[in-house]
Structure formats: C-alpha cells, structure tokens
Amino acid sequence: MGKPVFLLTDILIFVLVGLTLLFAWYAHRHEHLRAPWRRVVQSRTALGALVVLGFYVVVGLLDSVHYQPRIDTRANGDAIYSGEVRSLFDWIAGPLRANQEKTYSAPFAVHLYAKENIEQPDGSVVRDYPRLDHAGAHLANPDDRWADVAQHAERGLAWGLLVWAVGVLLLAAVRARLRRTALAESVGTLLRGRTHYPWHVALWTLLVMCLLIGLIATVGSHYHILGTDKVGEDVLYQALKSVRTGLMIGTLTTMVMLPAAILLGLMAGYFKGWVDDVIQYIYTTLNAIPGVLLIAAAILMLHIYLSNNADEFTSVTERADLRLLFLCLILGITSWTGLCRLLRGETFKLRELEYVQAAHSMGVRHFNTLLRHILPNVLHIVLITVVIDFSGLVLAEAVLSYINIGVDPSMDSWGNMINGARLELAREPVVWWSLAAAFVFMFTLVLAANLFADVVRDAFDPRLRNSR
C-alpha cells in the first residue's frame, strides 16, 4: 500500500512505549512497585482519567506510523510513491482529511463563512455565501441539514452503543468464566461498581468515548463538526492531529531530561564535595538564563541549518519532525534542573541512612549502591515529577508556538491553531471554532493528566500515604 517512513520522533516514541512496557513488566514482579499502582487503579478518578488518556495515546500512536502512499506503478513494475508522508491515522480519518473546503466555514455549516461572487448558470454574478464543496453537498435543500445531522447522529450513537455493549459483554463473560458466576449477574456487578476495582467508572467513561467516536465517524464524514480553518481544512482533523504533537512534547522531553536529571542529581547528592559543586554550578547557571531566550536562540539556529541544508530532507514532514525533536531537546535541557535539585536533596538524606552505610560496610561499589539502594528509593519522586511535568509541557508547547518559536508552522499543533485563530478573533463575525477546538482538546488532556498525576502522587508519596 505504501512505503513505510520512519521519522525520528516515531522511533523514539515507540522506544518509549517499549520502555514503559518493560517497566510495567518489572513493576508487576515487584510488590513494592505493584502495590502503589494498585492503589492508583483503585481510585475512580484515576481510572476515568486513564481511559481518556488512553484514547489520546491511541490517536497519537496511530499518527506515529508513517508511510508514503503509492500513487502509480512504472512500466517496469516499480512503484511510484507520493512525496507526501501520511500516517495510519490519516488513512483512518480519510474523509476528515480529504473534505477540504476553500476557506472558513462554521461548525455544521453548509455555506462558506464569507461572501463570494458566484456565477449563476445564466451568466449573472451574485454576491452570496457559496455552498461548501463537501459538507452537506448531498443535500438538495440546505434547510434540511439539521434533520439530516440528527439522522446521522442517531446512526453514530447506535453504532457507539453497540460497540460498547459488545465490549462490556465480552469483559463480563471473561469475569463470569473466572468467577464461575452467571453472565447477567456479572454484567450487573460490573456496571453497578460492586467490584474490587472501579470498573464501572472505566466502562461509563468508555461509553462516552464510544458515542463520541460514533458521532465523529458518521456525522463527521458529511459535515465539518468543528468547522474549517483559513485554508478550508477540517478543524476537528487538525485538533486530532495535534494530539500527537502534544504527546510528543510531553513525553519525549521527559525522556531527554530524565537521564541527565537522575544521573547528575544522584551523583551530586551521593558524592558531595567537588562533584556536587560542579553539578550545582551547572544547574544554577542554566536556571539563570531565561528559558524562552534559550529556546528562541536554539530554534533560530536550527532554522538557519534547515534553510542551508534544505536538500537533505525528502519531505516537509521530515523537516517539521526534526524541528519538533529539537524543541523537545531544548525544552528538556531547560527543564531538568528542578528534578535534579529534588533528587540531590533526597539523595543527601538517603546516603546517611543505615542501609546505605551497611552496604558500604560490606564493600558494595559506589555504582551498585547508587543503582540498588538509592535509585529505587527516589523513583517515586521521578515518577511524580514526570506525570506532573507532562501537562506543563503540553501547555508550554502552546505558548511557544504562539510566539512562533514552537513547532514548525506546517505541523498541526494546538499552539499553531491558537496562533492562527488569534488574528481572526478581531474579525466580525468572530471565527471562534479553531480556538475553542484547541482549548477543548488541550483542556481534556491536561485535566485528565493532572487528575491522574494527583492520584499517582498520593499513591507513591510515602508521607501522604499515612495521612489518609
């Protein structure tokens, strides 16, 4: 169907997924790691947030499998591939991407948002709102559109409900099998929440998501649910494409910063003396430089590099991807200091603990002491920081793109959407949907991440554990 393309960020994100799975497997075998996670999933908030986050992750991962579609076959049988790079998500969301209009149109509209000169069949020119090329094009009479929307919506909701019901039944069947109970009884306990884990919260959240997807699938292929932007692109599609950018910034940045923060923080706290002095000087210096300045400088440098070596990149997507990666790097470099400082302080405390001294007295090497005794005991801090930082970074991307030092303008991101919508807010009548879409999507992600982070912190922080 096409030639797979591996972008740098794609590779990194799948490496990260692999690492997460590896950690999950490791945590599963260690009770001290499994117990707090059990507490996390026992929380209703966390489980609900986790389902929402799960959908974001699925969209982001689907959008991270790239290929160049085949457009033709040469005479000798070789395939000719398009220069445009697409993702699996693009393929799934086909109509959303393909139904491009001329310029702005409001949500569910069948006409453009601006008047144009329309040439009538009789040759005269009328200045009016023209019909859209795709949305509602099947309607003979534009006044029927709400009835038509309702009809599509009904179908979408029914599909969503059906998929969800099948899912619930499958889960109930598995549980009934395991517990040797009747299927009906199993469904009842699941949905009423009489289970050890709050399955019902997950299931009800899942129902909402299923219904929304059903709506998008049916209504979205005939109308622009969230309208179109300046060049007529579907805003819902943009917002969904932005999910990948947000997730990349939130996760890859932490991956960049973690090794530095952990290594330097532990070393500073454990070895003290001149090692500590050097590391402290590095991060206090770095902290003294305004982050935005550093990021702007780095992005401008990259810009120059890109324009000087334009022919090294086969596609626009690849260039944009390099810029995204670079942004993650530079954000990582400016944000590791906080965690490093926390870890240094904690290590100071831990190295005086008796089990570290006992290890020392048995002749355990420094590296092993750090790895076996210090690191596992600061991991909860790392985890809490990572989860909390995630939402901060997603928001940071929006701010940076807004002042034009964020991701590439050609890349879909919530920051770019807001930046694009900025100028249109002054227009009369106002174009509000780009901003609203970016806001809703970002808000949902950050809220879910924050709720999840709160529960994670409560479960992992030993000081909070006893106060409940």
Place this chain on the structure above:
Amino acid sequence: MTNAARDTQPGESLLQVRGLRVELGTGDGAVRAVDGVDLSIQRSETFALLGESGCGKSMTALALMRLLPPVGRISDGEVLLDGLGLLDLPEASMRQERGGRVGMIFQEPMTSLNPVMRIGDQIAESVRLHDPQARDHIDDRVVELLTQVGIPDPVRRAREYPHQLSGGMKQRVMIAIALAGRPKLLIADEPTTALDVTIQAQVLTLLKDLQRDSGMAILLITHDLGVVAETADRVAVMYAGQIVENAPVKQFFSRPAHPYSRMLFRSLPDASRRDKPLTVIPGMVPPLSQRFTGCRFVARCQAATTECELREPPWLAVEQQGWRCHYRPDEVVLKDAADTVPPPVSDAPDTLMTVQDLQVYFPIRQGLLRRTVGHVKAVDGVSLALQTGRTLALVGESGCGKTTVGKGLLQLLKPTGGRVDYAGTELTTLDGGALRKLRRDFQIIFQDPAASMNPRMLVRDIVAEGLVAQGLMKEQAARHRKVTELLAQVGLPAEAADRYPHEFSGGQRQRICIARALALQPKLIVCDEPTSALDVSVQAQVLNLLKELQHRLGLSYLFITHNISVVAYLADEVAVMYLGRIVERGPVHRVLDAPAHPYTQALLSAVPQPEPDRHHQVIRLGGELPSPANPPTGCHFHPRCPQAMPQCHQTYPPVFSGEQGHQVACWLEQA
C-alpha cells in the same frame, strides 16, 4: 465491674476510668487499641502505666485527653476527673480542661515545641489560656515557671528559641508549659525515653519535687521498669489493650502476680544472669483487630493451659494487688531458661584489632567561602584493643562520640588521625580495592533495624548483598542455599527470604540484620545500640542470639550502648567515653562494681534500678554535655564533676593503670 477501681475507695480518687474502649478504624479491620481499661488515680499519686509498644498505653492517655487521631474513637467507657465526666463535655469545655486541670507532656521534646516561637511566648500562651489570675503579670509567671522547672537564668532563657536549648532543657520547658495551668493531673507519656540517663535522672527528680510541692497526680506512661521503680507509687501493666496487673509498686516488684509481669522481670539482662541465656517471651503482642476468646497472653505464656485458651481470665485480687489470670502466682511455675553453660573462653585471647589514638574531626565551615574555622572533635584520641571472641562495650551518653568510634574503625568515616591495626594491616591508609576486600571481616549492626534495610529489596537480596558485593558466591542456587542457612542460624524460617522487611516485627528485623552481617563470616561485629529500639522481651531474644553466636562462631563484638544492664550481661570489657575520649576502661566487673572515674560513678548511679527497695544514692550531675567543638580546658569533665580539683581545670589527666588492666584518666587516681 471487675476492675482495679474496686480496690480503692472511690471517694478519694482524682481520676476514675471505667471500661474505656478505643477503636481505631471501623468495620472488621478495626483495631481495639484499648479494650476495657479501668483505673483510678489518687491525688498526689504517681501512677505508672507500663507496657510494650503497641499495647495501647499511649492510646489510653490520648483518650483521656480526647486527643485521639482522626481514625480513632472512644466506643465505650467513662472518664471522671474529680467527678466530672470528661467524655461528655462539649469540645469547648474540654479545651479548658486540657492544659488546665490536666497537663500533658510528650516523649519527643524536639518536636513538641514550635521552632519559630520564643520559649517564653510558648509558655505565656499557656498561662494566658489557663491561668486567669496570672493574666496581668504573665512575664513574671513565665519566669516563675522556668525557675520552678530548674532552668538557670530564666529571664534570658525565656527570650531564646527552642534550637538554642538542649534536649533536657526542652523537656523542662515542656513541663513548664504543662504546669502553667496548675494541673491537678499531669500525664507524662514516656517523658524521659529520648533523654540520656544522667538527664533522665534530673527530669525524674524534677517531676518528683514538683509533685511534692504542688500535690498534683502524675500518670506516667513508660516501658522502663527502672523508671517505674524509682518514681511510681502504683503501677498498672498493660498488655494487648487491657490492664493485666495493677498493684502498689513495692508489691509489684517483690512478687509480681501475672505471668507476663513475672516473665518481664526475668528477661531483664543484668550481671547475675551473665552465664545463662535470658528468659525469652516468645512471639509478639497479638494483633488487636481480632476477637479474643481466651487469655490474650496465651500464645506467649509458658504456663498456658487449655483453660487459658478457652475462657477469658477473671480479675483476681488480693489486698491492693489485682491481676487478670485464671491462676494465682503460686499455682503457676515458670521455668528458667535452660542453662547452657557456655564453653570456657581461653584466658589469654588473641588481640584482633588495636586502635591507637583514633581521631575523627568534622570541620566547621563558615562564611561565603566555606572556610574551616574549627573542628568538632567527635573522637579525640581513643585507644582500644579488641580481643578475639570477646565483647568490648563502649558506654557513654549521646553525643560523646561512641558511634563515631565504631564507624571510624570500620573506615566508614575517614579518621583524621590515629592508627587502626587489624591482623598486621593498617586500615587507615588502605585504599579502595584492598579495603573493600578486607571489609568482609568486620560488619556493623545498627540501632534501628527498620532503617538499616532497603525497604525496596527482598530479604533474600538483603542478606545476600555482601556475598554478591564480595563476589563470593557467583552461583544463584548456592547463594539461595546460603541465605536459607543464615536465616535458620538466626531463627527465621526459610520463607522469610521472599518477603519484604516491613512485613516483620522489630525483633525479627534485627535478626535479619544479624543474618546479613553473618553472611560474610566476619571476625568482628560492631553492634551500634542493637537493642535500644526494641522492647524488653524482644531485647532478650536478640541478646541471647548475639551471645549464642559469639560462643559458636568465636565472634568479637564492639558493643556500643548506653544501657548499663546490657553491658553487665554481655560485655567482657568496658570502655566509658566522655566527650570524644575514653575516661575509664577495664574488665566489666571492675568498672561496674568499683568505678573509679567520677563520671562513671555518676553514670552508673543515674541508671534507674528495677528494685524500689534498694535506695542507692544518685550522684546528680549538673549541666549538660559540653559541645565537642569547644571542649572545656583541662579535664573535659571538670565543669560537671562533683570532685573537681584545681588541677583538673588546667591539664587533661593522663591514664593511670590499676589492677587487671583497669585504666582511668582522672587526677584522683594520682593520689
């Protein structure tokens, strides 16, 4: 009502507690921390509540003050203070009683004071709330209270902050705050546990004096039989949420009635039990979340019968003494621990390690450039010799540098000066690899077994850590076998290997620590207060184990402790430290029976003895331990020494040798 209150006339008593029950948590998992406690306290009486940790004595005190933690609630019972039911009072009136008629002092003076308030203000706050007559002359009242608790220069001290005061001083301030409301009853929850023996003696005397002057009653909560014997008039023993014995102190110490009390006495270490193992109360306090059908002590009692298992024991009473048991004391015969006479140790043991003139200084840095402006001389010229298969006890108060000596000779802290000679090798100059190899020969056991094991590691990995680090057993199966063997050696089942440290009780954890130390087959183990975080009955288990291992494996111990009775039981030689130096050293019977140095004499006399009849003279030391950053000139001890001579102010005394290797650094010996 089968209770202790029946034994006394109710009319006289200040505090009456009847059927008090406290539950922590709700539902099936609820812990019945206090389960039907009856007691009555007379005016100007000291009533001691004795018990192991986790038996509900602190919960009882908190319930009396209605200060239970949020999960706790009083489910039943009544508390009458002078006939007034405290449990029925509205919270506003209860606030008047707290700090008013009922004062309370806590175990930890460090955390009971607000660090950002002057102590005068903290006392004044209490005066303002609870002493209406003193409202117009609060400052005078504060100074009066500080004088009352024996704080010198009270006007200046009132303007100081808590960190400027020593531990003993802070506890005095806490007492002053409690006294501000002129209480009728003072609840003291382990008031001296965090303090050194000489300071403990000061605080206990102070409490006694205050009681004599003001006639208040004291409810003293403690786990220390010695403290009970020295201060209390009446004692109640708590076990698993119930009072199991209630008696006047004299009777309790001369003929304890409950098997638990009797076994407790037998598990106390002292010199007379040197040659045999201590009586051990096996197991631990049962979890209080279960429903009891029989006696709560049945699983640990030597004399338990089927009767004990099936029926709850009744409250028996003879005269002033009552106890909760099916049997009378003469019906219960307790066996002494089997006499396993230890193999005789050779008279002329080899010297394992010699320490000469060891110094460990910590630099004091100040100013912008962190320049060294002075040194804390934590250890300042200590010489020791450790014999193969023997125990040397290092005794002293906290802050005297005894732990630093232990870490200094193991090279866990780099010594500033001096020599440590082990089997012909000089340890202080050894570097990296060579030292790491030698480390297997000496190990350390710490005070707090909970903190000395990584909570994220399985017991198996903890015990095997040394083997891995030294590269001794590369094969996993062999390592597993060795771990099982080691655990068996310290009396733990093989299943323990696959659990985490927090799943064990304090005594078991200390056993795991011992197993870890044994893994490398060391020659010397430094035991840094290994039993001071443990209850008396558990302490006996650990001491027995240490002694048995010594006989079997020929281990040498450097036993760092402040507990004189443990020294008497375990040690062969004793060295007494004061402010970084050894002031007296010699065989255990010489030093403990005929101490020569005035400090040793004072230290020994300050130890509370669990024998109320033997009224020994306590030599009271004034003041506190000086700072090792700035030790006094001449003999370090002279500012506190009752026998100081002019000579002592000028020069530090040399070491005078007496008989049997008894060495004393004191000018008195010159004569």
